[in-house]
Amino acid sequence: MGVGKKVARVAGKQAAPKVGWSFVRQALDKAIDGIGPLRSAAESATTHMVDAHGDVEQAIRTLTRTHVGLAGAQGFATNLGGIMTLAVSVPANIAGVTLLQAHLVAGIAHLRGYDLDDPRVRNAILAAMLGEDKVRELVKRKSLPSPPMALATAPSHAPELDKIIASELTGELFARTVGRRAVTLMARRIPVAGGVVAGGTDAYQTRQVGQYAAKELKDRRL
Template sequence: MTNDVQETAAPAPGGVEGRAADLVQRLLAVGIDGRGPFDSAAEVARAARQRHPDTEAAVSAVVRQHTRLVAGNGFVTGLGGLLTMPVALPANVFGFHVLAVRAVAAIAELRGYDTSRPEVRSTVLLTLVGADATDVLKSVGLPTGNRLTRLATSRVPRPALMLLNKGVGFRLLTRFGTTTLVRVPTRALPVVGGAVGGAVDAVMFRRIAAAAQDALPPTARG
């Protein structure tokens, strides 16, 4: 998984707009659809359902599984210290978001949402930006009341969804830079950096997972 994510995370040429669009496309392609050895969100949901027939038990299993994966990804990429930091930090931050996208999309599948629908895919992306989701929705003229639940169950024009996804991409690109600066002091130290990085990533992921569970209530299909 790590090699696949590192290759997928290679920066795309072009300006900020192009990089934002490319980032979103990669997150959706790897995180939801799956690439190479990286299972799709639907496959993760099916595997969880086989082990746990109860929907909410399956959701909890997905969250636990991805909390471990996120923490492990953060730990491993933090082990190298200063020598590997230029490569490890971008790979870790991208890998974190891929895992978060897959977990949220798997939760959506388990609760009856169709992650092939563009509106659901955009909803999954919005869970990554937390409180900024309201600003992103406002920027493209979409309603903000019950913002994520409404988006996932609505029909939205494709141009609006493209703008929304790009808005998420802009915010994530900004966060990539901010996260890198925050993590440099601890990740400069091998082992210590790995432990701290893994713990921080696990906490961040749990917040995203909790928001996703609140925003994507069970449907009649779930």
């Protein structure tokens, strides 16, 4: 069984029947600490750094490619069934892609010199997972004080942001799923096609998240 399928299986077991804002905080904790086939974000990122012979940017590129592949694999694995499996596969799919994207962004943050135990950095990781357009929108309407980089380097941690960012990310994750629902439902009439659509979408979104995180989280050691 491939790592993508293992992640899908673990995610399915972890997905709660009713997902609340605390879901993404728990996913982030698991991504940073490691769970099932996923090593800790720092350990995984360090391995890519070694393979890249100390080249941080190369390590980030390979780390992103790896997670894009894993996201596609878990999206495919959790959406292989037909329409009758929708109630089970959607929560597992959301849990799986959230875990992988958190693991990717945390790995990028580690490679760029951020302390993953810092609550400011953890909020920045979740904010980066929202994507550039969503962050810009939230900052514009003052629901978010600043983009991820500024959150990670703020003078102090603002605890009230913990729930705000997690709630926004939870809503965004479900909005992305609903956005592809019509296409996926049509594809689910042919079971394998449903997996292809979901896997491709998860891979694309994970690439976008990784690219935004790499753009936003500047190297703190420079």
